[in-house]
Amino acid sequence: MTTTDTGRVKAALPTSLTPARLGRLATLVAAGARAQRVATTSPFTGAPLADLPVSTPDDVEDAFARARAAQAAWAATPVADRKRIMLRFHDLVLQRQEEALDLMQAESGKTRRDAFLEVSDIAITARYYARSARRLLSPKRRKGAIPVLTHTTELHHPKGVVTVISPWNYPLSMAAGDAIPALMAGNAVVQKPDTQTALTALWALALMREADLPADVWQMVVGRGSSIGDALMAGADYMMFTGSTASGRRIARNAGERLIGASLELGGKNAMIVLADADIEKAAVGAVAACFPSAGQLCVSIERLYVADEIHDAFVTAFVERVRAVRLGGAYDFSVDMGSLTTPSQLETVSSHVDDAVSKGATVLAGGKARPDLGPLFYEPTILAHVTPQMTLFDRETFGPVVSIYRYRSVEEAVEMANATPYGLNASVWGRNTARARKVAGRLHAGTVNVNEAFAAAWGSIDAPMGGMGDSGLGRRHGADGLLKYTEAQTVAHQRLQGFTAPRGVGHEQWTQILTRAFKTLRTLGVR
Template identity: 75%
Template sequence: MITDDIPRSAPARGSGLPPSLTPALLARLTARVTAAADAAKVTTNAPYTGAPLADLPVSTPADVDDAFARARAAQVGWAAVPVRERKKILLRFHDLVLERQDEVLDLMQAESGKTRRDAFLEVTDIAITARYYARNAARLLSPKRRRGAIPLLTRTAELRHPKGVVAIVSPWNYPLSMAAGDALPALMAGNAVVQKPDTQTAGTALWALDLMREAGLPPGVWQMVVGRGSSIGGALMDNADYMMFTGSTATGRQIARDAGERLIGSSLELGGKNAMLVLDDADIDRAVDGAIAACFPSAGQLCVSVERLYVADAVHDRFVAEFAARTGKLRMGAAYDYSQDVGSLTNPAQLETVTAHVDDAVAKGATVLAGGRARPDLGPLFYEPTILTDVTPDMTLYENETFGPVVSIYRFSDVDEAIARANATSYGLNASVWTRNGVRGRAVAARLRAGTVNVNEAFAAAWGSIDAPMGGMGDSGLGRRHGADGILKYTEPQTVAHQRIQGFNPPTGVSHETWAVVLTSALKVLKAIGSR
């Protein structure tokens, strides 16, 4: 069954840039790029229309070196700023983001083509992130008393020092969440940051930098460079004290190799081929709503979105029919308001990939239940939200990430089979389980090989639980963002142990043999009294 009733929303309101994106604003943002005065320029285009959007100066490797030199100089003073003062800056930034959200919502939509509702989720995410690290950094970074080697005689503390200058490479699909969300904890930990946002959505990242400067961040502490990874990626790696990267698994592997060669740390959020399991006792209406939210936000261009849907036999037919019907009624179009359900893809490469994956599957026998075609009548990069069945291992999208509004549905007969099939991937980023029984859902979730698993939610529950770590297993990456891990990874732990009165060497006049007997007896007593 191919549904042909996806609403055709006229792109009138999205045909030009919104009034908030004035030439003065764009000029102010692009001036934040670290580049020579006579730098070459690159023009970005608005996905809704293909029209030119902004001219960005292109940074060279020498510009990157210069950014790091200035960042190192600024970082010394920034690290000396008390955490309570850094906290005030983040909380002012929090308020500015919420107050000026319409401006950044327009900018995100113009640069990425996503709907306003998807863009707004990034605003809420960054407000939560800023508040969390502002309010918790002092606790997480403060010196911690640790058990000493000899009770009462060894005073041991764990200290946390900033890494220095952190390099962040952030992607185009979530330009505010991924850019500011990784920079804020690095800055709060006392580091400087040199960041390379994706060129297409650099304006949104520069907007966050601009607001942080307005909130009180000193000059030089957070800088941005613009350019291809093939041109300036090496300079970023050569200068960094730590590397934070979000992007493809192939590039992530290379970064991990390069970071290992330099003996610096790295955190990598990479690809995903995420699964959603609809168990036989699921609330079908809620599960259908969940599947819509799991598969089609930001036109499916989301690392934690669902591309594989496993549905129990008992509810399969009803679920699939309702899911296909709901998908066919989603409102799709370009509008700088909250009227649309699905927006545009961001760049021609993604449209090409989505088209190729769907066409390959159909040519090899897959059935299209909804969508399955581009929509040039709405804009150059629109592609309908698409549901496929009868997908087999010989099809490209069976195990490869599509990163678009495409999901494949598979039937299963028992939970063990569903778990095995969900885990049959090299990726392990996110998963979703739907059931009326919370205990059962959590038990299934614990058996799934994914860094985050949501019960009766697509991805927002785990992502929004910012006190908990978020990241991937296997080919989905290394390290974690959010929670304590999200800030402590940007620090160097240091142990300071102060030994008082007596250490491990025997006192004057006591032989080593006698001292060994004394220590042996002491160790036995410590074990007997339950000492840790």
Template identity: 75%
Template sequence: MTIDHTPRTTSTGNAGIPAALSARLATRVSAGPDAQRVQTATPFTGDLLADLPVSTPADVEAAFVRARAAQAAWAAKPVAERKAILLRFHDLLLDRQSEVLDLIQAENGKARRDAFLEVTDIALATRYYARSAAKLLAPKRRRGAIPVLTHTTELHHPKGVVAVISPWNYPLSMGAGDAIPALLAGNAIVQKPDTQTALTALWALDLMTEAGLPTGVWQMVIGRGGSIGQSLMDNADYVMFTGSTASGRRIARDAGERLIGASLELGGKNPMIVLDDADIAKAAEGAIAACFSSTGQLCVSIERLYVAESVRDEFVAAFVERTKRLKIGAAFDYSTEVGSLTNQSQLDTVTAHVDDAVAKGATVLAGGLPRPDLGPLFYEPTILTDVTPEMTLYNDETFGPVVSIYTFRDDEEAIQRANATTYGLNASVWSRDGARGRAVASRVRAGTVNVNDAYAAAWGSVDAPMGGMGDSGLGRRHGADGMLKYTEAQTVAHQRLLGFSAPAGLSDSAWAQTLTLALKTMKRIGAR
């Protein structure tokens, strides 16, 4: 593997981030003047990155009070005004991308090309929802109970104040992506980003404020879930959470107790299927993106790779060769392809999973080692084979740059093996025959399945829903669902002239016969 040792030499503050920017963003945290402080370090070197105030449960409650006060006026604004603010945010994001790319890399450790995909993602989502909101939220005529006589309308009202709990692995995509449709729908937000990547989320809030978002509509709190999580749950009207399956279960339970809604994107053990007619060169290159983007710290990343027996040797040779040529390093430019893991816990998990597999008989085809010579949290992109069920990584999510290769005899076995998991978030299928690829994809139990692509095709199709099945979560982001979940649907039905009771002068028996005849007639003429 090619190593890049080039450090960033143009930084003006800790870890390449201007000290003034870090200090200014920290002031956007909803916390008291005497708040305790927490420091974060950059994964690339372990150097100090940010010094942030810590919110208390009382700070969270106060943030919700301010958010409720601001939400009513925000919801009262015409959708066109909310749209204009979001489109200004879109332009500012693209114009100032170098600033946030530095933040993402400094906080998360990923390669710059992976950080740029977060910018692309938020630009796509912002434009889509800004230009779709009016149609999605507009009152809609619905078929009435009695044709002509029942005038029925579907309305959508904002939930109120949404709690967004966002993770560290995609600090901009998750830090802003779920806020965008919630804001356009007329909600206020109290968000708890992961502390490690809080500066990126705070930057998005800062930029949205510059674009014209009124004070109080979107607020950030910082703290551990064990400290302020309950306050978030106790005050929210809806919860959007991205994180582990274990935490998602607790949030779903607490939301159920309060009878509020929740959308949960959780873990995955995602499969990729290489059929016997796949373009092997393209599939091998696709597997690089599928397995090692963002150092494998990607909810839709591939960790199980199933290859048809007849092309197994050809694919493995191409995939291993390309993996060994990956450029690994900590450069704040586009010269590297794989960055660092984000925290010690992830490095420990990746190391433990690989060491356990090797000790139990797995074969390392590429990688397999941490790289402290590059930085404290680097780990080589790793390919394993001969992985068996007693190995931890056979079923458990690794969430790192590690993939296991298996073989299959036919399409039926490939589908069966891909579905042999409690998870169901993302999958990938490779075939030269598009119809065959789509047919296999339709039978894979996952919320998104990509044909001849790793994950970006489905994720980037923001007009279509994205989410998980089984242990991978509840609810969907993107598409109409991604906005309407932040609303309360209301039906207003206006009955005119005749109702459902017998009119004057007609017995209940005669009225029942009349309605029976009407129902039969409507069915006969094809009425819905």
């Protein structure tokens, strides 16, 4: 065995998740009274969990109609009033976090500590945009065409109705986290959370309405993309999608045809570089945190690990020791370190990637097998060495608790290998000389890079943009970009006294000379 047996007893559902409570959440789905139903199961045990109504394309169309009708009044609501609602939501999330933790674990199979990171994330996001929206949305004076004579103002108007399609792996962060800035910008939202984790998203919706958000301003539909995806695109004024690169490409094409904007956070094959001067013990602990949160089902988790030749063997020894000590299991408390995969298809992907690599010569340093003794979807945290380009997981995203480890001889080689991917979402660099580590970080092709941290430093820096390069997506969440992308920028320019047209009595040639002298003077004076 490579991991301890903690969690061998299968976890029963917490008493908070009563059929009545889950049923009340299900009623929030925008679906007809006679809708078909879909059942979900708990990853820890495979036992039935939820019974949800399935939305039809007509239900989606109706949701957009109600959202559009409500949006005008919401956009006219003062930002100060939106702020009060959002801060009340912030307080409710923290006060009722035990409910959210239970739901996230029951639906996704993650540990309680990973679930709490989502609670923290949403509290930070709600507080940031509640308190930043006025500044970001307020009219701003801009440099006019002619100093003093041109009065130019930049305005921001809400897009209208935003479609948010959120994934199963981080059901609170990705659902509420993308809706919050869209709502604060004055938009209505029609959202499709993944069916497997829809209860968590519906819980956030219930709390937002309890905080006094008008009911039709944020609505949720449930269903397969193949059934209601076209309706979600047809009604949208803007698309926010988190998911696979393949799906993101289709959404981008469709959004382009409709000439609407889209923000897409897609796949990743994220790299971590351990420099020769890194603290080996700290880097080994950091690597565990980087590779195995939510059983590796995290868009910004690390799947490739590059270690300097000088410390490679010592680091591998320390890393393997810590991975073998990971407490694997299902428990609705803080007693385990890594939980379950979420879906059978994800277990199949992880197993096939590891089996393919081993069959082609990879060495398993830790883990490497499923753990049905703990539950139907458990897989051990796994380290592979001697991974080559012929193996599927060399360059394809696994999205599970598997990391490949490589040695390098120079920083140039490490940067080249880390950048040898079409993806560019997240990266991590470890070293004692932090100025040097930051320089290496700046050379990596990734939207966020963390120094001496896995991913939380950049993700939690909510005032800074977060998103991917290359095949990892388009657009950014967080920071000013995370709110302003949901708006239409408008320039209002008021020209006073004299513009660029020659005044009466002045010939065009003479006026051209006058303007030329004026431009040269402005250049000399340093005017922008």
